[in-house]
Amino acid sequence: MKLTIIGSGYVGLTTGACFAEAGHHVMCVDNDPRKIQTLLDGNIPIYEPGLATLVKKNVVSKRLQFTTSTEDGVNYGEVIFIAVPTPPQPDGSVDLSYIEKVAREIAVCLDSYRVIVDKSTVPVKTGERVSQTIRRYAKAGVEFDVVSNPEFLREGSAVDDLMHPDRIVIGGNSDRALAVMQKVYEPFVAPVLVTDINSAELIKHAANSFLALKISYINALSEICEISGADVEKVAEGIGMDKRIGRSFLNAGLGYGGSCFPKDISAFIAIAEQLGAPLNLLKEVEKINAHQLNRFLQGIREALWVLKDKKLAVWGISFKPNTDDVRSSVAVNLIEALVAEGAKVTAFDPKGMEKFKELPLAGKVTLTESALEAARDAEALIVATEWPEFATVDLAELRDVMRTPLIFDGRNLLDPEAAASHGFQYRGIGRGTLPGLV
Numbered sequence: 001m002k003l004t005i006i007g008s009g010y011v012g013l014t015t016g017a018c019f020a021e022a023g024h025h026v027m028c029v030d031n032d033p034r035k036i037q038t039l040l041d042g043n044i045p046i047y048e049p050g051l052a053t054l055v056k057k058n059v060v061s062k063r064l065q066f067t068t069s070t071e072d073g074v075n076y077g078e079v080i081f082i083a084v085p086t087p088p089q090p091d092g093s094v095d096l097s098y099i100e101k102v103a104r105e106i107a108v109c110l111d112s113y114r115v116i117v118d119k120s121t122v123p124v125k126t127g128e129r130v131s132q133t134i135r136r137y138a139k140a141g142v143e144f145d146v147v148s149n150p151e152f153l154r155e156g157s158a159v160d161d162l163m164h165p166d167r168i169v170i171g172g173n174s175d176r177a178l179a180v181m182q183k184v185y186e187p188f189v190a191p192v193l194v195t196d197i198n199s200a201e202l203i204k205h206a207a208n209s210f211l212a213l214k215i216s217y218i219n220a221l222s223e224i225c226e227i228s229g230a231d232v233e234k235v236a237e238g239i240g241m242d243k244r245i246g247r248s249f250l251n252a253g254l255g256y257g258g259s260c261f262p263k264d265i266s267a268f269i270a271i272a273e274q275l276g277a278p279l280n281l282l283k284e285v286e287k288i289n290a291h292q293l294n295r296f297l298q299g300i301r302e303a304l305w306v307l308k309d310k311k312l313a314v315w316g317i318s319f320k321p322n323t324d325d326v327r328s329s330v331a332v333n334l335i336e337a338l339v340a341e342g343a344k345v346t347a348f349d350p351k352g353m354e355k356f357k358e359l360p361l362a363g364k365v366t367l368t369e370s371a372l373e374a375a376r377d378a379e380a381l382i383v384a385t386e387w388p389e390f391a392t393v394d395l396a397e398l399r400d401v402m403r404t405p406l407i408f409d410g411r412n413l414l415d416p417e418a419a420a421s422h423g424f425q426y427r428g429i430g431r432g433t434l435p436g437l438v
C-alpha cells in the first residue's frame with residue numbers, strides 16, 4: 001500500500017521506516033526543511049537503535065521517501081497518518097494547533113477518498129474536531145474518514161516495539177476505513193483491537209497514565225523503604241512476582257520524564273476536568289513524581305552540606321538509556337537544580353550530549369568525553385540515567401579519580417555492596433538497610 005506520514009519526527013520517522021520494512025511504500029513529510037534535507041543526505045536526526053540501518057535499506061529499495069510537500073504527501077498515500085507534536089500548554093492541557101493546522105493543510109489538498117489517521121497522542125474527542133475541520137476546508141463532496149490509531153512505542157526500543165507490538169488499536173466509525181486499516185497492519189503479527197474513535201483516544205492517555213501511576217507507586221514506597229530500613233528493589237521484586245501486577249515499570253528512581261509521560265498525564269487530567277470527571281488520582285501521581293526529585297536533591301544537600309562551588313559529576317543526561325532524547329529529562333532538571341545552587345557540574349552521556357548542547361543550560365555545564373573523565377576530582381558522583389555502561393565501570397578506577405568517595409545513585413544502577421567495598425559512601429533510592437549509606 002502507499003502510505004503518507006505527516007510529521008517525520010520521532011514517531012513519524014520510526015513508524016515510516018517500519019511500515020516500509022513491512023512492505024508498504026511510504027512518503028514521510030515534514031515542514032522542517034532542515035530535517036528533510038538531513039534525511040535526504042542520508043543522515044538520521046535522532047539516535048534510535050536499529051533505525052539508521054532500516055532507513056538506509058528502505059530508501060535504497062525506494063520504499064521510503066522524504067518531502068517537505070504536504071500536497072505531494074496527500075496525493076501519494078491511500079492512508080495519511082498525522083504524527084505532529086501535541087505539546088503541553090502552561091495550564092497542562094494540550095496545544096492542538098499543530099493537529100488543527102495539518103487537518104486544514106490536508107483538507108485543501110484532498111481530491112479523492114483518503115483515510116486520515118491520527119497517530120499523535122490527543123485528548124478524547126479530538127478525532128471529531130479533526131473530522132469537522134477537514135469537512136469545512138475540503139472541496140464539497142470529497143470523501144474521507146478519520147481514524148484514531150495511537151502509538152505505543154518506547155524510545156530506545158522503537159523499532160522492535162513497532163515491528164512486534166503488544167497490540168494495535170484502531171478507532172474508527174466507518175467500515176470502509178477500518179477495512180483499509182486492517183490492510184495496513186496485515187504484515188504485522190499482533191492482536192488488533194477495533195474500537196470507536198473516542199475509546200481509542202482514551203486508551204492512549206489511560207495506558208500512559210497507568211504506567212506513570214505504577215512508577216509513582218513504587219517511588220512513594222521507596223520513601224517508606226528509606227525510613228523503615230527496607231529495600232525497594234526487593235519490595236518491587238516481591239510485588240512484581242504476582243502475575244496480576246508484573247515487575248515492569250516498578251523501577252524506583254528520580255521519577256518519570258521524557259517527551260510523553262509528563263505531558264500526557266497533565267493532558268489527561270485537563271481533559272477529564274474539562275469533561276466534568278476529574279482524575280484526582282493522577283494529580284497525586286504528578287505530586288509524587290515531583291517530590292521524588294526534590295527528596296533526592298535534599299539527600300545530596302544533607303550529605304554535602306553546601307553545594308556552592310562543589311564539583312559534582314553527573315552520569316546521564318538523556319531521559320532514559322538508549323536514546324539521545326533530552327526533552328523533559330529528569331537528569332536535565334537535576335543538573336539545572338545543582339547549577340542553580342552554585343555547584344560546578346561535569347556531565348557525561350553516551351548519546352545525549354549533542355542534543356543537550358542545544359539547551360541554554362549546556363553553557364553552564366562541563367561535558368566530558370567519558371564517564372570516568374566526568375568523575376575526575378569530583379566531590380560526589382550522581383547517577384541520573386541508567387546507561388548499562390555505567391554499571392560496569394571499574395569502581396577501583398572510579399575511586400582513584402574522584403576527590404571524595406560519595407555516590408548518589410538516582411536509578412539504583414550500581415551494586416551498593418561493591419561500592420561500599422571500594423570505600424564509597426553510597427545512597428540509592430529506597431535502599432534503606434544497605435551498607436555504606438551516605
Ligand SMILES: NC(=O)C1=CN([C@@H]2O[C@H](COP(=O)(O)OP(=O)(O)OC[C@H]3O[C@@H](n4cnc5c(N)ncnc54)[C@H](O)[C@@H]3O)[C@@H](O)[C@H]2O)C=CC1
Nearest residue numbers: 007008009010011012030031032083084085086120121151
Ligand atoms: N516520542 C515518542 O516516543 C512517542 C510520541 N507519541 C506522540 O506522537 C506525537 C509526535 O511526537 P514526536 O514524534 O515525539 O514529535 P517530534 O517533535 O519528534 O516530531 C514531530 C514532527 O512534526 C513536524 N511537523 C510539525 N508540524 C507539521 C506540519 N504542519 N507539517 C509537517 N510536519 C510538521 C515537526 O517538524 C517534527 O519533525 C506526539 O503527539 C507524541 O505525544 C506517541 C508515542 C510515542
Ligand SMILES: O=C(O)[C@H]1O[C@H](OP(=O)(O)OP(=O)(O)OC[C@H]2O[C@@H](n3ccc(=O)[nH]c3=O)[C@H](O)[C@@H]2O)[C@H](O)[C@@H](O)[C@@H]1O
Nearest residue numbers: 151152153154155249250251253255256257258260319320
Ligand atoms: O506515549 C509515548 O510517547 C510513550 O511513552 C512511554 O515511552 P517512553 O517515554 O519512550 O519511555 P518509558 O520507558 O516509558 O520511560 C518513561 C519514563 O519513565 C521512567 N521509568 C520507567 C520505568 C520504570 O520502572 N521507572 C521509571 O522511572 C523512565 O526513566 C523515563 O523517564 C511509554 O512506555 C510508551 O508505551 C508510549 O508510547
